[in-house]
Amino acid sequence: MKEIYKLIDVSYRYPNGVLALDNVNLSVYKNEIVAILGPNGAGKTTLLKILDGLVFPDKGEVYFEGRRLTDEILTNKELIMEFRRKVGFVFQNPDVMLFNPTVWDEVAFSPLHLYSKEKALEVTDKVLEDMKIYHLKDRHPYNLSGGEKKKVSISCILSVEPEVILMDEPTSALDPKSRIEVIKLIKSFKENGKTVILITHDVNITSLADRCYVLNKKIIFEGTPKELFSLDLDKLNLDVPDVSKLFIRLRNMGYNVGDIPLTINEAVDLLLKMLKN
Numbered sequence: 721m722k723e724i725y726k727l728i729d730v731s732y733r734y735p736n737g738v739l740a741l742d743n744v745n746l747s748v749y750k751n752e753i754v755a756i757l758g759p760n761g762a763g764k765t766t767l768l769k770i771l772d773g774l775v776f777p778d779k780g781e782v783y784f785e786g787r788r789l790t791d792e793i794l795t796n797k798e799l800i801m802e803f804r805r806k807v808g809f810v811f812q813n814p815d816v817m818l819f820n821p822t823v824w825d826e827v828a829f830s831p832l833h834l835y836s837k838e839k840a841l842e843v844t845d846k847v848l849e850d851m852k853i854y855h856l857k858d859r860h861p862y863n864l865s866g867g868e869k870k871k872v873s874i875s876c877i878l879s880v881e882p883e884v885i886l887m888d889e890p891t892s893a894l895d896p897k898s899r900i901e902v903i904k905l906i907k908s909f910k911e912n913g914k915t916v917i918l919i920t921h922d923v924n925i926t927s928l929a930d931r932c933y934v935l936n937k938k939i940i941f942e943g944t945p946k947e948l949f950s951l952d953l954d955k956l957n958l959d960v961p962d963v964s965k966l967f968i969r970l971r972n973m974g975y976n977v978g979d980i981p982l983t984i985n986e987a988v989d990l991l992l993k994m995l996k997n
């Protein structure tokens with residue numbers, strides 16, 4: 721499996737003295753969905769900024785596709801352009817990404833810089849349609865609802881067709897229907913060969929991940945969602961799907977439940993199996 725990112729002993733302290741990351745080691749492989757979890761202030765956003773080359777670690781090494789991200793690469797116009805085309809960052813707060821007079825201009829902004837005019841127009845319309853926000857194309861991004869802004873900011877990233885997508889809390893501010901759409905979208909990224917690294921407190925999103933890291937300045941857990949959700953997560957201030965809680969309770973009562981289910985479908989299968997025995 722191709723290694724997309726490798727971090728070795730990465731530490732970062734903000735200029736005001738706050739230590740955000742302390743000797744973080746992690747790897748992300750091509751076509752994985754990796755979820756980063758942890759309590760507030762754990763350093764999750766700082767970690768994504770490091771992966772996006774926006775923040776340079778004080779200590780340690782960051783490799784992208786086997787090449788070390790150095791000061792030189794991050795300030796070289798050609799190399800940074802290549803990196804920016806490959807890696808897209810959807811910020812937690814869409815307001816920091818939106819600055820054009822209409823939704824259409826916003827989504828077309830990067831394609832018009834990167835592609836021919838014809839291709840840029842085609843890509844922009846397609847992304848607006850795929851994200852079901854074509855009807856908003858003439859609206860001012862500033863006057864949209866939180867969820868609509870979120871969809872516009874995701875569209876801006878999709879319009880440059882990145883291979884790696886970094887997402888900071890992609891479902892925050894979304895209503896249940898929009899949340900389901902974003903979950904479908906993340907699944908489609910994986911089906912299309914993309915790599916996704918996301919920060920989330922949403923257990924439904926965590927269940928989509930191939931692997932999870934729990935961060936609290938340091939990496940305190942690495943494993944699959946199933947491994948994570950079968951731990952006692954109260955101490956880590958992490959949420960567990962309600963359906964998993966039910967089966968953890970049954971297991972603690974002495975029932976042999978096997979693997980803890982993460983979704984309703986898995987729970988139904990398991991219950992049917994238990995009822996048959």
Ligand SMILES: Nc1ncnc2c1ncn2[C@@H]1O[C@H](COP(=O)(O)OP(=O)(O)OP(=O)(O)O)[C@@H](O)[C@H]1O
Pocket residue numbers: 734735736738739740758759760761762763764765766767
């Ligand atoms: N620009 C900044 N200057 C100084 N300190 C900062 C800055 N940004 C973040 N911090 C501090 O660094 C630590 C890590 O912050 P970070 O935003 O990475 O955490 P987080 O895990 O993303 O938190 P949350 O879940 O609340 O979004 C926190 O203690 C925070 O107060």
